[in-house]
Amino acid sequence: MLQTVLEPGTAENTALFRETYLAAYRFMLLARLLDDKFAALWRSGRIHGGVFLGRGQEALSAAAGVSLKKGDVFAPLIRDAAGRLAFGETVLDAARTYLGSALGPMRGRDGNVHRGKPKEGYLPMISHLGAMISVVNGILLARRFKKIPGTVGVASVGDGATSTGAFHEALNQAAVEKLPLVLIVANNQYAYSTPTSRQFACRDLADKAVGYGVEAGSVDGTDLDACLKTVGRAVARARAGRGPQMVVATLLRLCGHGEHDDAGYIDPKLKKTPAGRDCLKVAEEHLLRQKWAESATLTAWRSEAIHEIEQVIAQVQREPAPDPFAEEWRAISSKQLSETHDESEN
């Protein structure tokens, strides 16, 4: 969570932007390596259920995370490992959720990408696509109610989620209430196996914005520089009271929908388009070209990240699994109103 400047104009701003870029890059790198680790753990049977990677989407995701401040709101989706870290999630919380540790934020009750800490403005997604956007609206409205100024909320969705009624209702709601919502659409060309041609018929998803009366920007989602600027600008506009902002990024999912999926349906031609570039490599080249980092530094950062991940995973693997006997089998917080009628005691 670093604040991105709008434009790298003055010398000072250039320095600030470079710092932001470097920070974002390191979150991208950490996310990529963490994702790789989860994939490896899944292949070796150490993770139950699905594993969903953000490969190819780290630039956009990290840009969202670093553009937000403490006190802001972030509702990430499945490909947002980078943004989560940038928003302040620890590798530990991510690992605990994936490995089902009883000590994790979800206590083994939910897993993988279904994690968050609502009280810190970091929303745990439910699986139903589009459903988190209006929840972000609610937090933003509450902040206005409580006269807490300057909050921005980012909700992240994919191209497929734009077809949900929930997406539509929530974006319209934010527009009517003029809420500081930044809706980031990662158009990664597929929703699971479904290409965009079967998902929508507009020329560009950013064309939707005018129909809601919100501002929109399009961005090359493989280019961290562009993502930082476009997302940063959208966040700044929302913070300045200009109402909801939409950012549509073009990129390509460089992995399966989940690790169970070999993504054989992805059109090989797409991989050769600019959208098919690996944003991590693009960022590394940029760093080297700009002389913002040397090759050796990149290698060191990578080792550092791997080291952190390995340590955390080692720790989490020793942590207790949730104990069904110690578990409180109760879905409501009002103890006195929970049903005394317990089936298991029959």
Added chain:
Amino acid sequence: MLQTVLEPGTAENTALFRETYLAAYRFMLLARLLDDKFAALWRSGRIHGGVFLGRGQEALSAAAGVSLKKGDVFAPLIRDAAGRLAFGETVLDAARTYLGSALGPMRGRDGNVHRGKPKEGYLPMISHLGAMISVVNGILLARRFKKIPGTVGVASVGDGATSTGAFHEALNQAAVEKLPLVLIVANNQYAYSTPTSRQFACRDLADKAVGYGVEAGSVDGTDLDACLKTVGRAVARARAGRGPQMVVATLLRLCGHGEHDDAGYIDPKLKKTPAGRDCLKVAEEHLLRQKWAESATLTAWRSEAIHEIEQVIAQVQREPAPDPFAEEWRAISSKQLSETHDESEN
């Protein structure tokens, strides 16, 4: 159901357009008088439940009805008395539904505006706003499947219904399948008591079209001439295979949401804008100005319509109410699978 020509260009077309205009006007008139009758019956306690009028929306509605052909599909909404008649509904079916006659198409099971004959392409709405659009899509897709060419489906919604997820999903679906759907949005400035400023934030609802990749037209909904042309063109484009069309009409509801509602919330200033004109009067003036009809003729038509309505109502009031003892209390068509377990026999 008359087919509207696109443009009143040639002499021949002028004659045809005039004929269409006259027909549409007579449907408007009949609808207005029928609505008035239902309102009167409601006030005298002869109609149970709600009565929902189309006052001020007859031009747009009639234009939809006359633009369609036999074999087309029409999913009207609550303010579409004129369009229903133009599409082929009889005053008898309308009256039977409002009065709950056992002989009506809904057999007293549903009432008022919740009527239709699905097998004739005339869809009976459920109350949930936006829900009928995708049903129209289904019929259109089925026609394509069955290789029946040239069908057009009109679905009619209000400004408020554009906020529903159902609206969004269905319009997007139609666009993806390139179905011959004509979605008519009657922006009558209010959804029940809610003004458009609390419903959406775009400048014009027609701005939504580009975000779906569909064509749109805007029209003055109080002007029958404009409605016939705009709706007629949209229907022709859909029929020609150009995919879904959206028509957004500006008008004002000249009545309450239902007859129980005095509409005290309507901004008096709006009534003085062009949208606040009474489309029936506008059409009458046009007829007289164009010398397409004389004043006496209009009076005669009115008497004819009143006579028809009175006769039908008198007939329907003598018809049997549904008999709960004769009623088949079964919701599925498969008799053998209906539950034998009948509570009432306990």
Added chain:
Amino acid sequence: MSVTYLEAIREAQAHALRDDPRVFIYGQDVGVFGGAHKATKNLAREFPGRVLDSPISEDAIMGLAVGAAIEGLRPIVEMQFADFSTVGFNQIVNQAATLFWRTNVPCPVTVRLPFGGTSGSGPFHSQCMETVYAHYPGLIVLTPATVEDAYSMLLEAVAIDDPVIFCEHKFLYYHLKAEKLPSEALPVGKARIAREGRDMTVVTYSAMVHEALEAAKELAPEGWEVEVVDLRSVKPMDTDTVMASVARTGRLLCVGEAWSWGGVTAEIIARVTSEGYGLLDAPPQRLNAKDTPVPYHPNLWAAHRPTARAIAAAARKLLRL
């Protein structure tokens, strides 16, 4: 001066808005207009900025309420009719109902569902949805039958830290009057003996309580004393009070306006027979609406839902078993 069930609901909301700055109301036409049923009449004026008209977006309405609750507010959502909550269903059963369990963060959202049949309202403005909501863990489902309960239970609903589905019966809105608003009340989760009797127990809730009382009155001259239990809350369900009543009477008739399959009536019977089997002197019975959508025509509607007459008839049969 007397108070209707509807006024009680309005007053409870006014009270909640007055006492707790965290409360706000969100729903279609609830603002200046005062709501389709007038349950929020004047509240927008009395509490500026705290009674907000929503777009016709039940999914987003519910999502927003959950977000606001996360942030510590206590939203009251009005669905215009219970039937329309089907389009906000996902946010209710999957977002609101699971939040606390997943994250330990409470979700104090009250969803007001104007529900139940009234003459001429037809299949989409009459439905009873308590059953489907009660099926889901994480929700509390309240079904007040009296003016007093409408008031006190709504106040309690707003105070509860969990999502509450507040089923307010439209038939009772104007039909039911009380002298004044109550100053004390049974807590949520406790059923009420609405009428005492020793020959049979009728367990029911909401509008059917009054049909059952009517039936009990009808049976009294015949020498039968029918006890009527008003559940008040269908989840949690006060099995103890029901069981104690059945222990006294030995006979159980469950009445619900909702459809039968898996309804409140099935749930009561399952509980009583599995936990208090020996208490029954005759098979438990239930009476529900017929298994079709709710018909529009008054004649059909009257036959579709249980009435005092039908309850009395079912009771007579059961008393003879």
Added chain:
Amino acid sequence: MSVTYLEAIREAQAHALRDDPRVFIYGQDVGVFGGAHKATKNLAREFPGRVLDSPISEDAIMGLAVGAAIEGLRPIVEMQFADFSTVGFNQIVNQAATLFWRTNVPCPVTVRLPFGGTSGSGPFHSQCMETVYAHYPGLIVLTPATVEDAYSMLLEAVAIDDPVIFCEHKFLYYHLKAEKLPSEALPVGKARIAREGRDMTVVTYSAMVHEALEAAKELAPEGWEVEVVDLRSVKPMDTDTVMASVARTGRLLCVGEAWSWGGVTAEIIARVTSEGYGLLDAPPQRLNAKDTPVPYHPNLWAAHRPTARAIAAAARKLLRL
């Protein structure tokens, strides 16, 4: 050669597509990809133009299916997971389920719901929704437990003129194998005695049939002969077969993977006790999932749903009553 439950579902769809030109399949990723669960593998290739990928729009998916059904087609809708049908809920319970009753026009839509818990799937990919759908008039709700039933009941579902909610259990997809596809089958609406026994009746359906059979096996060496009834269809529910079994055994345990409140198990108990009260020698019992969302972690999941072991324990208790 053997056939899995999943393959049976695929084969039934292939069969339906082959035999009836009115059939088509619509749902997310069902086309070339063959569906998230591979239940439509190769069908798009075999039946060009008749297996269509939909946008992520469950409401519109269902609405389109109803429209196509009005026009005489027989759509099969695949929901990617049953849980996501909550966003298509309105079109299912209010559009599809009411169409015939309102208009006399049948609505032959089959909605395939891959449902039920599997290890590690968590609260939003594990739900059992048979209860909420069965509550609504106008729907038929099928819950096949075997490879043979998966096949024959899906074929029958497509042939039925009403909306069918076809609950196919994801846990059984790969776990269950049969020698071959059946050539004949019990009709929909008839329950099946999955195992005979004289000491107790366990009534259940879908994946729990196998847990119950396992439990019955466990109890056999202890001298107990447990009869297992597989409902096959929860609406309509074959009360006669259940009742006849209870008449033989005198004891009833109902097992469901769904939540307890108003579930299939409550419905069975309500029917048996109200219509066949004298048949029982002991209170009827039920065993369901715990009243929380379905947990992600395998340890919690295994404790959340009924298992053979839990069923055996409940049965032992009941046998001792």
